[in-house]
Each structure stands twice: as structure tokens, then as C-alpha cells.
Amino acid sequence: MAKTAKIAWRNLGRNRRRTLITGSALALSTALCIAAYGLTDGMNVEMLRVLTRYDLGHVQAHHAEYRERPTLKRTLPRADAVVAALRKDARVAYVARRVLSFGLVSRADKSTGVQIIGVQPKRERKISGIDASRVSGTFLPDDKTPWPPRGALSQAEKKKDEELTKKAEDDVLGELDALSGIGSGKGTGAGAGTGAGTAAKRGTGAGVRGETRKLADKLSPPPARPPDVYLGVGLAKRLAVKVGSKLELLAYAVDGTSEQVTVNVVGLYRTGTSQYDTGRLYMHIADVQRLSHLGTRVHQVTALVKDVDTARDVAKAARVALGVSDIKAVKKNPSSAPLVQSWNESRPDIENMLKLNEGSIVLIMLFIYLVAALGVINTMLMSVLERTREIGVLKAIGMRGSGVLRMIVTETTALAVISAVIGAGLGLLLNAYLARYGIDLSSSSESFTLGGVGFKPVFKAVITARGTLVPVVVLTISCCLASLYPAIRAALLAPAAGMREL
Amino acid sequence: MSRASVSRLSLTVFLASALAGAPAAHATSFEELVRRADMATRSKTSAAVLEMHVKTASYQRRMRLVFWQDDRGGRERVLIRILGPALWRGHGTLKIGSQLKLYNPRQNHVTVVGSSMLGDSWMGSHFSNDDLVKETRLARHYTAKLLKKWDGKSDIGAATYYRFRLVPKPTAPVAWGKIVYTVLEKGTTVLPIKAAYFRKYRDRKPKRTMSFTDIKTMSGRKVPAVMTVRVMSKPGEFTRLTYRKLKLDINIPASKFTEQALRR
Known part of the structure; x- marks a missing residue:
């Protein structure tokens, strides 16, 4: 065996130029595959992150008709029970309630429609990426704004x-x-x-x-001080406000009326997704409930799980605990039964898109490696052809066909492994660059949406063990397989026929 | 804001309709009947005090308001102010063309609503902004076909009723695929009785209906003093407007339709 390896290694050195050319083709293929893998994974991770950290959460509960047509009236039934059920599950990391209202925010003669998101600041900070996206000021204070209760007229x-x-x-x-x-x-x-x-x-x-x-x-007494709001840089720019500015907020109420209140800008965030940076305004949940006449009702309960792969099971367990496993029955009775779903249950389109992305990278990898394998076949056929005489001599002095086969396959494998390792190094370098700087398309558009989820127009790669190892291993295997044809041909060579080439 | 202000906007429609029945020669053609029931809407100026009653599945509310309208400058100008009750008293809406401003006296703040938002659906309201623009040109944008003609009783004695099917003309920029429009003719008076709006021509159920009732003499004309709007998908809900006072073709000072006047 050691002898075969030695011979194989020497053979590689015999036509250095050819070995180098083939080897660099293989290395480049590997590097490209690793980069493509990294970018696709990066896109998928980002998509899932945006979806689950700004919008849905890994597991969430809504009024069964809310997501079809979001209206203030469609509040979540049995919200407390939903929260309790999710909290009980050890796989769940955080649970938070949200109110999703609408309004018109204005300053001087500028106004714009916004989605008002009422959050529990302490929990929201952990559950969503919104606080991490802060660029100035502070996040919402933990306590609600002091606000005297409504009275009745005598x-x-x-x-x-x-x-x-x-x-x-x-x-x-x-x-x-x-x-x-x-x-x-x-x-x-x-x-x-x-x-x-x-x-x-x-x-x-x-x-x-x-x-x-x-x-x-x-x-309807006014609040003791202007309630705090936390908004995106796009909205702040549109209204020409900064931290500490006052705004007029006209919030729609569930009973069809509206409430107007002066609010204080406490902080600004930038997610990079224009949909979130210009169209949203965060407030304390109790303040929004007050403005929108919702009492203690909420529109969404959202949870992050420790391991995203368990989302579906966690949602299922919560449904069982709440007795709302029959989705059809829930949809028939939306005002008393909450709809609890994992992110991939409520957005199967997104999950399919992620799977499609992964599928497409496998396809790309197959094409790249098919070309590489053809190159390997060509190289090894040439090499075998050149060495017909030599192989004939080897066989004449007693080497078996299987020995010749082993020799050629070892040669190719050595070439593949070395190239793949070099390629992996190159790919990792490329990925490190892409992970840091990404491919920036922001000059062509401010943000784009896929399946209704807004993204930054910057594609960044992520580095994963799988994304690095799979291309290396697949390359090695496909090279081994590709070398079989020339190796078999060499193995079947009759010694006399080989010698005759003299 | 949504329901209150949208309903306020809709007053234009109602007012317009109520102005129908201007004295003229006896109508001969169907188009003329439709135009008279609908086009009297473009009376130059008007002012009215109204009671608005909004009922939805979750609440009901009554408000009193004053409505000023002036078309003389080319662009339609409307000012609406709520007279009561306390929570909304003094709230004002100023609409000039497609520009809308809302005044809140408690905040002493005017919110300018962009025209793009006017085009949006008005949350939970029984009205849409389309009503303002398209409602008022029935004779010009629709072809009328008589479905039925009959004699019957009315608030103002025996009268002739016509029911028309209005189909949009090929190039008409309209939102409805069909309107079934019932008008009343008595002597020189032509009044709308009911309008049923269908999204598509083949729809069997209307999306929305407006009915005009309680014919009274106001400002020297016979007008339906009550208009009720119902949305078919929300049974039991309606918005009803009742005239308490109406004055037509009065000389409203231009200063009425300014932001200063809105803030007053």
C-alpha cells in the first residue's frame, strides 16, 4: 500500500504543469462551491432572522383571521393561556405579547401612516432584534406612561x-x-x-x-407626560425628527374612533429594511392599548425557542396544551380559539423558499463538479495513455490489475484531496470577506422583499462546517469516481500490448 | 380618525344628493332624470347642520356637525366641524381638492393627510374616498337603462318612480361595475330614492347601498332629509345622516376654507 502511494505521489510530480492546472481547477471549483454555499446559507439565515426576530417569532399565536386581513378588532383569544402554555415549555427561551395598531404620525405639515407596535419593552429587547438595531437614544422604558383613567360624565x-x-x-x-x-x-x-x-x-x-x-x-384624560416612542431612521428622516423631538400621533381605536396624543421620540433604530425603518413605530404595550381602546387585549403572542429546529414541535405541544390542535375548528371559531403556529407553519412559503435555495446550491455544486470530474477524466486518460508502456512493464513484472487500478485512483485522490484542502482555504477566505462585507446591492434598491419579508439589499455569507466540508468531501468522492474509468482501462491493459508501444 | 372623518367626507356625497330636485322643465329623457337626481349635486355652495348616527357591530355614536361646501373656485372645498358631543366638539376637517387636513382642538394640531392615504381603504368605515369623486357624475360616466317604471306613493304624494341600471361607459374611470339607481319624479321635482352599488356587472348582491328618505322642504327645495348607507357584508351596520338645517347657494367667504378657519 505504501509503495502504491509512493508511486502515485511520484506520478503526480512527473508532469507538474498538468498536475498544477488540474489541481487549481479543482481547488477553484471547491472555493466557488464553498462561497456559493456560504452566500445561500447567509441569505437563508438572514431571511429566517428577519422573519422571526422582527415579525413572527419562532412560534406565535394570532386570531385565526388576523393574518388574512389584519384589523384592530382581531385580537388574540385566550392570550394569557397561550403565554402560560409557551412559558411552561422548557424549549422556549422567551415569550412576549404585542399589540399591532395603526395610526398617522405627523409633525408640522408632514404626516405619514405607520404601524404602531405595542411591546413589553423588557421582553421585546430579548425577543426581537429591534433594540440591537438602535442607532441613537435609548429603547422604550420598562414602565408604561402614567395616564389617569377614563371617567364618565355625571x-x-x-x-x-x-x-x-x-x-x-x-x-x-x-x-x-x-x-x-x-x-x-x-x-x-x-x-x-x-x-x-x-x-x-x-x-x-x-x-x-x-x-x-x-x-x-x-x-379621556391626557397622559401625565408624552408617551415615549421608538422609531426607525427612515421615519425620523421623513418627519425631520431626532431623539427628544415631539410628534403628534393619531392612533386608530378598535371602536372606530381615534385618539391623538403628543409623543416623545426616545430612540431611533436602523434595521436596514426600509419597510421597518420607515413604516413602524414602537410604543409601550399599555400605551397602545390605551390609545386604541383595547383594554388588555393583544394581537400577537410570540416566542423564541432555544433551537429553531424544535419550533414545529413546540407549537404542536402548545396547541395540545390549549386544546386547539384542530386547525379547522379554530378557523371556524376564531373569536374563542387562538391559532398557534410555528414560523414554518404560518409561512410555509418561506420555508419552501429556504429549501429551494438549498436545493439550488446543490444543483450548482453538481454542475461545477461535473465539469471538474470531466477534467479529471481527461487528465487521467492522458496520463494513462502516456504511460501505456510503463504500465505494460509494471504488469509484465508482476503487478496485478488491481494494483494498477489502486495506483491510478490513489493518484487522483491525492490530487483531489490536496486541491480540495487548498480550495477550502481559498473558499474560507472568500467567505470571510463575504461574511464581513457581503455583496452590496443597495445602490440599485433600498431594500427588497421576498414573500412579504423585507431584507437588506446586502447579501452576506455565513461560514458553517457543513458549508465547508460538503464541497470538500463531494469533490474528493466525485474525483475518485471519475478516475475509475481511466484506472479500469489501465488495469485491463494486456502487458504485451503495452510493451508493444515501445 | 378613520370612521369619523370618513363619514364626514361622505357628507359631500349626501349633501350633493340632497340638493337634487332643482326646479326645471319636465324631464324627458332617462339621462336627464339621472342627471337631475345626481347632478344637482354640483350646486355652487351649501351649508348644513347634520346629525350623524354611526352604528357598527361594536358601538354606536351620534354626532352633530356643520358642513360647508363651496365649488366656486374650481376645486371643491369642504369644511366640516363637529358641534358635539364634548369629546369631539371643535374637531375640524378641511378638504380642498384631494388635500385633507384634520384639526384636533385638544392638541391644537392640524394633521395633513397625504392624498396617497386618501386613496387607501378607510378602515372600518362605511365610506370610501371613491365616493367623493365618482359618485357625483352618474349621468356622464354611466349609461342608463330603464329597468322599471311605476307609480306609487311618496312623502310628497303620488309620484312616478324609475329604476335604472347604470353601466359605466367604456372609458369611464369608475369604481363600480353597475349601479341600480331609483329616482322619483313628481312635477318638477326629481329625487334619488336608492342607489345600490355593485362591484362587478354580474354581481348579484350589491356591495353597498344608499337610501334617501324623509323628503322635506329645506331652503325652498324638496330634499330627502335622511340618507342611510349600508355595507352588505356588515349586516346591521349603517351610517345615517339627518339634515337639521340646509342652506343652498349662499355666499360663503373664501376665508372659511383656510387653515386659520380650521384652527378656529
Whole structure:
């Protein structure tokens, strides 16, 4: 065996140029495969991270119809039980509640629609990447904003309110009566009438306003201080605000009304995904519940598991614990049964996309290695052809066919292993570069979405043992297989025929 | 904001409809009937005090409001102010063309709503912004075909009813595939009675209906004093507007439709 290896090694050195060319082709193939693997894995990891850290979580619960059409009304039934069931599971790392509301945020004459995400700051910090994406200020404070409770009007106040409405109406009716018809003199008469009406309204207006404020403050008292909001740099830029700025937030409420409140910008984040950086605003969950008249209701319970591969099992266990395993029954009865799903159950499209990505890299690897293998076959056939005489002599002095076969295969394998190791080194270097800098497409678009999940336009590679070893091993095996044909041909050579080549 | 302000916007539609029935020669063609029931909408100016009653599955609310409308400048201008109750008293909406501003007196803040957001669906509302633009040009954008004509009673005595099927003209920029429009004719008065809006021509159920009832004389004209909007997919829900006072073609000062006036 040692002799065969020795001969094989020497053979490699005989035509150095050929060995070098073939070897570098193999090394480059390996490096390319490792880089492609790294990039694909990187994309998949990023996709899963964005999906599970900003949106869904590994396991999450919603109102069964929420994700079809998100509305404020579709709150999660039995939220407390869902939280308890997930917390009990040892495989679960963190659980958090979220409220998902909508509003209009404005400053001066700029305004923009936003999704208002009510979070439990202490938990959210652990469960989502939103705090880690902070670029200035702080994250939301742990405690909710002090906010006096809503009150009801007394009988006397109700009466007062009706009087105020009547007064306002009477003022308007007076103003209407004072206006003349379009055709009937736009002169001084009409002008004076309008002026008088307006003046009269102004006189009573201040009183009505003061009384109204008192009543309104009782019905819906303002917060003790502006609630804090945490928003993306894109939104901050659009509204020209920085940390410490005040904004007006008009939040939609579940009963169809709205509440307006001044809010304080406490911190800014940048995820790199424009969908999140311009369209979202984070607030304390209790503040959003207050603004959107939700009481203690929430729209989402989300959980991170310790090992992402257990997500499906954790979701299943939670469904069993809650008695909501029958998805059809849950969908039929959405207001009393929560829909608990793992990320890949609620987004099978994303899971399929990830699998497709992995599939496509295997396909690419096959093509690259097919070409490499053809190169190896060619090289070894040439090498065998050149050495016909020599092989004939070897066989004549007693080497068996199997020995010749072993020799050729060993030669190829040695070449493949050395090339693969060098290629792996190159691939790792390339991957290290791609992991750090990535391929930046941000000049062509700010962010892109796949299956409704927004991504940074920077592809970064990840380095994994599998992504490095699989190309090396597959290359070695395919080279071994490729060398079999020339090796068998050499092994079957009749000694006399070989000698005749003299 | 959504429901309140959208409903406020919808007042344009209602007001427009209520203005129908301007005195004119006896209508002869169907198009003319549709135009008269609908096109009187473009009365130059109007002001009205209304009661708005919104009922949904989860709540109901009554509000009193004043509505000012002026089309004289080319762009439609609308100012709506809520007169009560306390929580919303003084809230104002100013709409000039497609620009919308909302005033909150407690915050003393005006929110400018971009036109792109106007085009969005108005959450949970019984109205959409399309109503404002497209509703008012029935005769121009739709072809009318008479489905039925009958004599019947009405609030103002025996009258002739017409039911038309309105189909959009090929190039009309409209949201509805079909409207079934019922109008009433009595003497020189032509009034809308009911409009059923269908998404597609072949739809069997309308998406939404508007009915006009309680014909009264206001500002010297006969107008339906109550309009009720129902969305078929939300049974039991409606938005009802009731006129308490209506004045037409009055000389509204231009300063009414400014941000200063909105903030007042």
C-alpha cells in the first residue's frame, strides 16, 4: 500500500504543469462551491432572522383571521393561556405579547401612516432584534406612561354637554342665517353680516372651548407626560425628527374612533429594511392599548425557542396544551380559539423558499463538479495513455490489475484531496470577506422583499462546517469516481500490448 | 380618525344628493332624470347642520356637525366641524381638492393627510374616498337603462318612480361595475330614492347601498332629509345622516376654507 502511494505521489510530480492546472481547477471549483454555499446559507439565515426576530417569532399565536386581513378588532383569544402554555415549555427561551395598531404620525405639515407596535419593552429587547438595531437614544422604558383613567360624565355634566352642543349649533345657525345668497349682493351688507356672525361666534367660542376641554379631559384624560416612542431612521428622516423631538400621533381605536396624543421620540433604530425603518413605530404595550381602546387585549403572542429546529414541535405541544390542535375548528371559531403556529407553519412559503435555495446550491455544486470530474477524466486518460508502456512493464513484472487500478485512483485522490484542502482555504477566505462585507446591492434598491419579508439589499455569507466540508468531501468522492474509468482501462491493459508501444 | 372623518367626507356625497330636485322643465329623457337626481349635486355652495348616527357591530355614536361646501373656485372645498358631543366638539376637517387636513382642538394640531392615504381603504368605515369623486357624475360616466317604471306613493304624494341600471361607459374611470339607481319624479321635482352599488356587472348582491328618505322642504327645495348607507357584508351596520338645517347657494367667504378657519 505504501509503495502504491509512493508511486502515485511520484506520478503526480512527473508532469507538474498538468498536475498544477488540474489541481487549481479543482481547488477553484471547491472555493466557488464553498462561497456559493456560504452566500445561500447567509441569505437563508438572514431571511429566517428577519422573519422571526422582527415579525413572527419562532412560534406565535394570532386570531385565526388576523393574518388574512389584519384589523384592530382581531385580537388574540385566550392570550394569557397561550403565554402560560409557551412559558411552561422548557424549549422556549422567551415569550412576549404585542399589540399591532395603526395610526398617522405627523409633525408640522408632514404626516405619514405607520404601524404602531405595542411591546413589553423588557421582553421585546430579548425577543426581537429591534433594540440591537438602535442607532441613537435609548429603547422604550420598562414602565408604561402614567395616564389617569377614563371617567364618565355625571348627569349634570351630560346636561351641560348637551347645552354646549346646542349652543354651538345655535351659533352656527346664526352664522348661516347671516349669510346672503350668492346672487343677492356681495357688497357691504353680506360682508357685515358675515363679520357680525363670526364675531358673535368668537365671543362665545372661548367659553365653549374651555367647558368642552374640561368635559373631554374627564372623559379621556391626557397622559401625565408624552408617551415615549421608538422609531426607525427612515421615519425620523421623513418627519425631520431626532431623539427628544415631539410628534403628534393619531392612533386608530378598535371602536372606530381615534385618539391623538403628543409623543416623545426616545430612540431611533436602523434595521436596514426600509419597510421597518420607515413604516413602524414602537410604543409601550399599555400605551397602545390605551390609545386604541383595547383594554388588555393583544394581537400577537410570540416566542423564541432555544433551537429553531424544535419550533414545529413546540407549537404542536402548545396547541395540545390549549386544546386547539384542530386547525379547522379554530378557523371556524376564531373569536374563542387562538391559532398557534410555528414560523414554518404560518409561512410555509418561506420555508419552501429556504429549501429551494438549498436545493439550488446543490444543483450548482453538481454542475461545477461535473465539469471538474470531466477534467479529471481527461487528465487521467492522458496520463494513462502516456504511460501505456510503463504500465505494460509494471504488469509484465508482476503487478496485478488491481494494483494498477489502486495506483491510478490513489493518484487522483491525492490530487483531489490536496486541491480540495487548498480550495477550502481559498473558499474560507472568500467567505470571510463575504461574511464581513457581503455583496452590496443597495445602490440599485433600498431594500427588497421576498414573500412579504423585507431584507437588506446586502447579501452576506455565513461560514458553517457543513458549508465547508460538503464541497470538500463531494469533490474528493466525485474525483475518485471519475478516475475509475481511466484506472479500469489501465488495469485491463494486456502487458504485451503495452510493451508493444515501445 | 378613520370612521369619523370618513363619514364626514361622505357628507359631500349626501349633501350633493340632497340638493337634487332643482326646479326645471319636465324631464324627458332617462339621462336627464339621472342627471337631475345626481347632478344637482354640483350646486355652487351649501351649508348644513347634520346629525350623524354611526352604528357598527361594536358601538354606536351620534354626532352633530356643520358642513360647508363651496365649488366656486374650481376645486371643491369642504369644511366640516363637529358641534358635539364634548369629546369631539371643535374637531375640524378641511378638504380642498384631494388635500385633507384634520384639526384636533385638544392638541391644537392640524394633521395633513397625504392624498396617497386618501386613496387607501378607510378602515372600518362605511365610506370610501371613491365616493367623493365618482359618485357625483352618474349621468356622464354611466349609461342608463330603464329597468322599471311605476307609480306609487311618496312623502310628497303620488309620484312616478324609475329604476335604472347604470353601466359605466367604456372609458369611464369608475369604481363600480353597475349601479341600480331609483329616482322619483313628481312635477318638477326629481329625487334619488336608492342607489345600490355593485362591484362587478354580474354581481348579484350589491356591495353597498344608499337610501334617501324623509323628503322635506329645506331652503325652498324638496330634499330627502335622511340618507342611510349600508355595507352588505356588515349586516346591521349603517351610517345615517339627518339634515337639521340646509342652506343652498349662499355666499360663503373664501376665508372659511383656510387653515386659520380650521384652527378656529
